Amino acid sequence: MKKLVVGILAHVDAGKTTLSESMLYLSGRIRQLGRVDHQNAFLDYDMQERNRGITIFSKQAIINWKDVEITLIDTPGHADFSAEMERTLQILDYAIVVINGLDGVQTHSETIWNLLSHYHIPTFLFINKMDITSYSQEHLLGNIQSRLDEHCFDFTNQDEIFFESIALVDDDLLDEYMEHQTIQTQSLIPYIQQRKIFPVYFGSALKTDGVTVFMDALDTYTKEPCYPDEFGAQVYKVTHEGGHRLTHVKIVGGSLKTKEKIKDDEKVDQIRRYSGHKYEMLEIATPGMVVALKGLSSIQPGEGLGYKQTSLSPLLSSYMNYRIVLPDDCDQHQMLKNLQQLSQEDPTLHVTYHQELDEIHIQLMGEIQIEILKNIIQERFHVDVSFDQGQILYKETILNPVEGVGHFEPLRHYAEVHLLLEPLEVGSGLQFETDCSEDVLSRSYQRLILTHLQEKEHLGVLTGSPITDMKITLLCGKAHQKHTEGGDFREATYRAVRQGLKMAQSILLEPYYQFRLEIPSTCLSRALYDIEQMHGTFEMPDTSLETIIIEGEAPVACMQNYHQEVIAYSKGKGKLSCSLKGYQPCHNQDEVIEKIGYDSETDMHYPTGSVFCAHGAGFYVSWDQVRSYMHIQSGLKEKTVSTSQQTTRTYANEDEELDDIFTRTYGPVQRRLADDYYRKEPVQESMQVKMKPECLLIDGYNVIHAWDELKDLASVNLGSARERLIDILSNYQGYRQCLMIIVFDAYKVKDNQGTLEKNHNVYVVYTKEAQTADMYIERVTHHLASDYRVIVATSDALEQTIVIGRGARRMSSRELKLEVEALGQEKFDEFLRKQEKSRNFLLEDIQKLKTKE
Template sequence: MHTLNLGILAHIDAGKTSLTERLLYAAGVIDEIGSVDDGSTQTDSMALERQRGITIKSAVVSFAIDDMTVNLIDTPGHPDFIAEVERVLSVLDGAVLVISAVEGVQPQTRVLMRTLQRLRIPTLVFVNKIDRRGAQYERVLRSIAEKLTPAVVPMGSAEGLGSRGACFTPYAAGDGDFASRLVDLLADHDDAFMAAFVEDEKALSYGRLRAELAAKTHQALVHPVFFGSAITGAGVDSLMAGIRELLPAVEGDADGPVSGTVFKVERGPAGEKIAYARMFSGTVRTRDLLRFGEDDEGKVTAVSVFDRGSAVRRASLTGGQIGRLWGLAGIRIGDVIGTPRASAAQRGHFAPPTLETVVVPCRRADRGALYAALTQLAEQDPLINLRQDEIRQEVAVSLYGEVQKEVIQATLANEFGVDVTFRETTTICIERLVGTGAAVEIIDKDPNPFLATVGLRVEPAPINTGVEFRLGIELGSLPFAFIKAVEETVRQTLRQGIHGWQVPDCTVTLTRSGYWPRQSHAHAVFDKSMSSTAGDFRNLTPLVLMDALRQAGTRVYEPMHRFLLDIPADTFGAVLPVLARLRAVPQAPVMRGSSYLLEGDIPAARVHDLEQQLPTLTSGEGVLECAFDHYQPVQDTIPTRPRTDHNPLSRKEYLLHVVRRV
């Protein structure tokens, strides 16, 4: 049986979860359709999801369309939980992008579509809520073509919009206008097809057109559009037929090398880790010793596979399938299982979080419980990026927005019994090197108190290339364990530069090294005072690296968002000075009908202020689309972040903590 791993994506409130319920009902998996408002849906299983009526965690359900098994993944729609969507993208064969027939294309819709196109994920568009008052057909199609992609083709007509009787009628072979639209669209993407059409127009049968449409949809060049209602079921049968015909199902290679990826981790009733994995090839069986991550191994104690609704226990998980694995205690989200795919680039699809806040327990006695709870949450969402300050006994988390903060607070209270508050949300900056710097400290030579010689050179690297560690010493001149200790410490230390911000892009070269070999007294007792250890290199490296950074110099950069503002023309005069106060830099406005379109850059720290002021400034008619775009040098007061390490910028303070002496 073929398998299709399908993602349902949308802006919040477009009806993703309701569509999932309707698909399960139409496939015969459930007997009654659940309600998002009542908290009775299959995929919103968290108590918090049921309370708030939004999807927070991705969820997997399964159903069959003819001979094809569909593993459907319902993802969050709120931009604060975009990290959940990112993790799902790596396991998809295809996607359905849901758009409301009333609200149309919204900011998050555009972000999602751009990402789906960049990753070449075959995508169908489902325009939902045609039964709602204010539903539009032509206007929504026009908006999709203008704001998402012109490579769309409606697959049928919608009648009775705005009423419970609204319906969708798919186009058939006898519809000449539909065939003409297909020819025009397909010809734009295939020269051979265009040549065949020019040579003999009549030779292109309707069956050939549908086959070409499926082929171009598989290549993510064309996006068929369906209309319907998840509530009434209108158009859902046509969408299911489209999923079967137009999206690429796979037949996994069960006998190939084991290769998969983990996109979700949760805890079971007994606290055990459960890994959600998509297998691309091979077979994982119960009691198999499985390799995952960089260098970890674990024995699989149980396997379940998604089949017709929920996951059921099986003896094995094979290529093409999605399942759950037990027994892998050290596994993390994003880990590769077995052999990495040649095309599996491990990089983020969306921007990292740009906000940060300190989590404060309401009861001092809950500090330990808070850290343990946040550690578990970080397993499920690594991008919250725990940052523990042992000096101040504080824990900070990274965020996408204020709603995410509320969810963390409610989750800590409901699931862990820990009540918390938050400090003021701040912006996460970064530091970039200005020039090149070098430093060295010699073994047994003041002021170096460690039995190690370390020389380091730091140089700027191209943006988004990360930290590269190079060897500028002869191979064999330093034991591998000591080299590894230096490299790991370099990467750890660069999380806090001169001003306390991470230094993300640079090249660090180990230029000099030295050590004292292991020595013992006559009675063969190891003498630490005469022998170098990895600890000497770990302790010395931060001092040398910070000296090199000081010599190179760093500049602090703040995150900037690209904004698109659609406002009534008569509010332009009131909005412009507010943008100036918020340090936004708009481009020349574009007049469109009775509104102005403004595009430009705004500091991430000011986005929330703009969101709050916009409704008042525009009488509720302004629409803001905003997404991270780049980092920009800070021009005013340089922001600093309190250090959470032993401050290698101050030798006296550092040595007092590390060796208890100066």
């Protein structure tokens, strides 16, 4: 029996859950048909779902039908929960799109279709409510073909016209049809799988009309994926049930057994296979199964396990930012931990703590999601919270390519980075790569810079909003043989990004709705006037009909509450549906910038200038002057293009090329000699950068399990792994000359009082009973933050968030490994260079003796 994972997706009220219910009933999985309006649907078992009559959380059910076992994934249809729906697309073999026969294709239906195209998922369509619609099958099929894809074909009527239409899809199909006057079923399967053909079926899910034929089609026209023997799994969801964290995955290769160790040495305690709210316990999960794993603590949605790589970046994201208002007696830091747990279940929540304002902010997609979240917080954590009015989440991008430069050189520190920032098409997100020779900068330092580029959300210089639609390329960089230490390249990289943004022409982006407005013809002039006032665009509708449909795009900021006005002026006869289109240039950029009042020059957390050194002290150079202080030449290279319509330039050498580029872009370049980098004039006290001593706090076991070498050693002898880590970090501390504290968990050791000992040049802490390493690090961070620049090395996402709130900087375990390797390689290269100066060869000595004789 072939196994398939099939997702069912639709616009709200299309009958998606009803179709799921009908399929479960006909397959014998349930004995009685449930209904959404009766609050007894098999898959809508959550109380909030039953009360509201909508699907909020994706759930699964197992259906056996003829020769196929279907894991059916029911997804939310409301636009507020689109991110939950998108996460399920990572694991689907096929998708079912349900279209409401009363309305045809809606704007959210098009959003779903674009997502399925992005994830390349073969799709079947079921046109529902055909028992009560006034539209014919031909009309609805034409609507689908014009708005979704012209290769959507009615598979319920396989006559001569059907095969003639199918034959035009591909030459091979045309040859088969011309030879046999028909096309075999087996010939259609690969075209459906490759998204070249989309089967369409009609029926009524509530009355089970056409559902049997549709399920037969899922058996006939589908093919089970081929899975490799090597273990692999795709994580798509995290939930919490009964105090336990469940990681939901699809097995895409090999098998997984209980008590088996997987990524980061985490062990699977249980394997659960759900169908509705019930589950069966499995000893082994095989390819094609969708299961929930108990016992994993840090794996996040979107991650791949085994051979499986991380999935595509999601297309949908929240576009509203809200401040959470807590009761006076609520522990803010405990609530932050609780919200981080919720953000594991829904990463688009994007919980952040603003230290300056002492506020917690969260990103959401609409009013219904707010109400659901408030109820979840009350039920799970017993706290009544509220949300403020909310603000539009803007983004920023650039219009022209520029080179950003960053330099960080206070006393005994050194790093320089040059980055190329280039604009990309709308919706491209951020892309990172390197175009730097290893002769210029070692591979380990290049990897470290790319890690710094990807590890955080970089902010623009117009409003302090996140940047997007940009490609950032490492051009070149420089380290010092002696003084480059941990964090130097982080500082230089961040400053290079910001300096580049200041050099570029930045623009503000805002979220746009794609809308569909259905109104009586008497309201047309009012609607068109409103759309123009909201800075929207639209297609001119057919004005000869009694009911007019207007489709277009408009800024979210202008159209947020417009549905209430539509109901008012149409006397309840109008209907507005919106879905998020994406980000486009802001319609009132100057007004928004002035209102936000962001000053990039006073943002201490995101500096735009660089730090240089003279006379034993660091001094700050503003972004517009920093280029003339740089120690290495630009990494920009102009490509010559030989075309009749484009002026080309050729250069005698690279210096001449760079001179020309900079002269045309920034004006004449003033070259500096090496001595010019040390100012002859006294440095003003206000310009000097006084650095606090550095303290590095390291979560020992977290690092051990994150480094492959130590993880393998720990599987044999944990004590040896600890000693090896201490030796590595002791050597590392010798280079950095910082206060280093390595913390190991010992909270499970009964009657343990905890110890603090100095091992060589580092402090080693074993926590006391009932005290975790996280708790110890939080306390020490708070205590030392006023006197030290505290950096915490851990890959625990929750712990990283908390220490930032305590005033520390974070460093992942992987990043620590890269810095240790990079610094060690630099020191070794320095040793070899010194050896070469004094080397002596035996043959040279013999030759000298012969000469003397």
